[in-house]
Each structure stands twice: as C-alpha cells, then as structure tokens.
Amino acid sequence: MEQSVQTRRIDGKQLAADLRERLRQRVAEAQLSPTLATILVGDDPASAVYVRSKTRAARQIGIDVRDHHLPATTSQDELHALLTRLNEDPEINGILLQLPLPAGLDEEALLDTIAPEKDVDGFHPVNLGLLLRGRPGLRPCTPAGCMDLIHHTGTSVSGKHAVVVGRSNIVGKPVALMLLAEHATVTICHSRTPDLPDQVRAADIVVAAAGRPNMIQGDWIKPGAIVIDVGINRLDDGSLVGDVDFDAAQGRAAWITPVPGGVGPMTIAHLMQNTVEAFCRQTSSG
Ligand code: NDP
Helix, strand or coil: CCCCCCCEECCHHHHHHHHHHHHHHHHHHCCCCCEEEEEEECCCHHHHHHHHHHHHHHHHHCCEEEEEEECCCCCHHHHHHHHHHHHHCCCCCEEEECCCCCCCCCHHHHHHHCCHHHCCCCCCHHHHHHHHHCCCCCCCHHHHHHHHHHHHCCCCCCCCEEEEECCCCCCHHHHHHHHHHCCCEEEEECCCCCCHHHHHHCCCEEEECCCCCCCECHHHCCCCCEEEECCCEECCCCCEECCECHHHHCCCCCEECCCCCCHHHHHHHHHHHHHHHHHHHHHCCC
C-alpha cells in the first residue's frame, strides 16, 4: 500500500496579493504612471466581472484604467480602428481585449492587431515567439502565474517530469514552454491522448488546463507531485471546481492549488505586472 502524503495547499490568493503589493510600492516609489485600456464588447456577465476585477486591481496599484465598453453589434472594422488608435496613443501602455468576443468577430485577427509592446495579455505571435526563443517579452499571464505557484513550493523544476493537460495557445502551450525553459522534461496531453491517466501518473508536476470538471482523479496523481489546477468549471449548482478532483488529491499530491483561489488571482496579478513592465519599457523608466 502506498504511503499517504501530507498535502499542502498553495495559496494563490495570498501570493497574488503579495505581488500586487510589490507592484503598488514600485509604482509609488518610482512615480510610474502606467495606463491600461480595457475593451469589453457585449454584455457577457462573466466577462464584465473579469474586467471589473482587473480594473479594480489596476487602480489599487496606481495603474490608470480607460474602460471601453462597446455594444455586441460592434463590427470587426470598428474594433480594428479602436485598437489601432490605442496602439498609436502614447498615453496608453497596455491594451486588454477581453475574450471571448461575440460571435462573428475574428478574435485572432484582432489580437494580432494589438502592438506587441502593449500586448499585456502576452497573446501576440511576437510575444509568443519571444517566449519560444527564450528572449525577454511580455509573457502570457496564466502560465506565468502557474510558474510562480510552482516556484512557491521551493521545488526546482529542473530535471522534473512535467505533464501539461491541454494545448491551448493561452495556457497549455506557453506553460509547457516555460517549464521547458526551466529544464523540465515536458509532456503535453490533449483530447487525443489515449492514455491520459498513465501520462499523469508519471508526472512530478501536473498542470491541468483542460476545462473538464474534476477530470483528474486522485489515483492518477503520483505521490508527492505538485498539482497546478488551471481549470475553472461552473457546475449546475453554481459552484466552481477545477479540472482536478481536489478532495481525492489529498494524501497524494504534495502541493495543490485550490479552485477558486489558486491560478485565477495570479493571472490578474501578472496582467498588472505586464502593464507596469510595458510602461517601463516604453518610457525607459522604473
Ligand atoms: P481550451 O478549451 O482552449 O483548451 C482546452 C485544452 O484541453 C485543449 O487542448 C483540449 O484538447 C484539452 N482537453 C479537453 N478535454 C480533454 C480531455 N478529456 N482530455 C485531455 N485533454 C483535454 O481551454 P483554455 O486553455 O482556454 O482553458 C482551460 C481551462 O482553464 C478552462 O477551464 C478555463 O476556464 C481555465 N482558464 C483559467 C484561467 C485562470 O486564470 N485560472 C485562465 C484561462 C483559462 P484539444 O486541443 O485536443 O481539443
């Protein structure tokens, strides 16, 4: 019989609060004046909540926010024109286009329109290319947050076997590149991976980003593994759960992030960090 492991929870809420406080101090002490433009198209309630919490976090740090709330009927050309205007506006340091956009709008084309130096989400092909090449650039926020959470455990990533479940451009692929850059041996799994449980069983570090409630079972987790749960899934009863069966992971994982209160707050904190970084690079300050 396998020995039970003491499972510790990684408090993403606290780590994110610490990062935001460091940013607040940096902005105040160096008298930085970063400005973030947010764009919300339509009335999706979840997107509105996300933009509100990003705006609140920004203002607490001392980042000025210019909110653009546009109707769901906004055309591709109108959005393109707004992005171009914000790209050219020297007072704007970061541009956040809240996704998903209403049906009919080409998200990828619009994300590509954002100037790479103002792309605080880190989704632009130039920034993803810089990540691939291991060069400085604005990093995608959720993957960067996952790495912070792993670092917080005090475990070196080098030489570990990391298994990433999910291969999206915003989470799975970039987090795999970040783990690789820190010398993990990385396996990326997706919906066509035939033996997912066995892949996960081999992992010292699991990053779950599939968007499937409680998919990763307790007995898939190698005793002593670090488990980072990116998934945010709303159940019929309104509760939020991750991709990992959190209760079943107790006694197996050495470290695990909760949902909510794990990766989510880190994503917002990294958006703030990118905005301050973007300002410093554009103004050669800070
Ligand atoms: P996507 O839907 O873009 O990607 C999901 C990935 O998971 C795909 O690569 C898909 O494979 C894979 N997948 C789906 N089902 C399975 C399965 N049964 N077995 C193995 N792989 C599977 O999602 P995102 O990357 O955008 O988001 C993933 C999750 O993370 C969601 O729950 C989302 O809400 C959450 N999220 C949380 C954030 C945070 O701040 N905490 C930020 C961003 C996302 P395939 O490519 O083959 O289809």
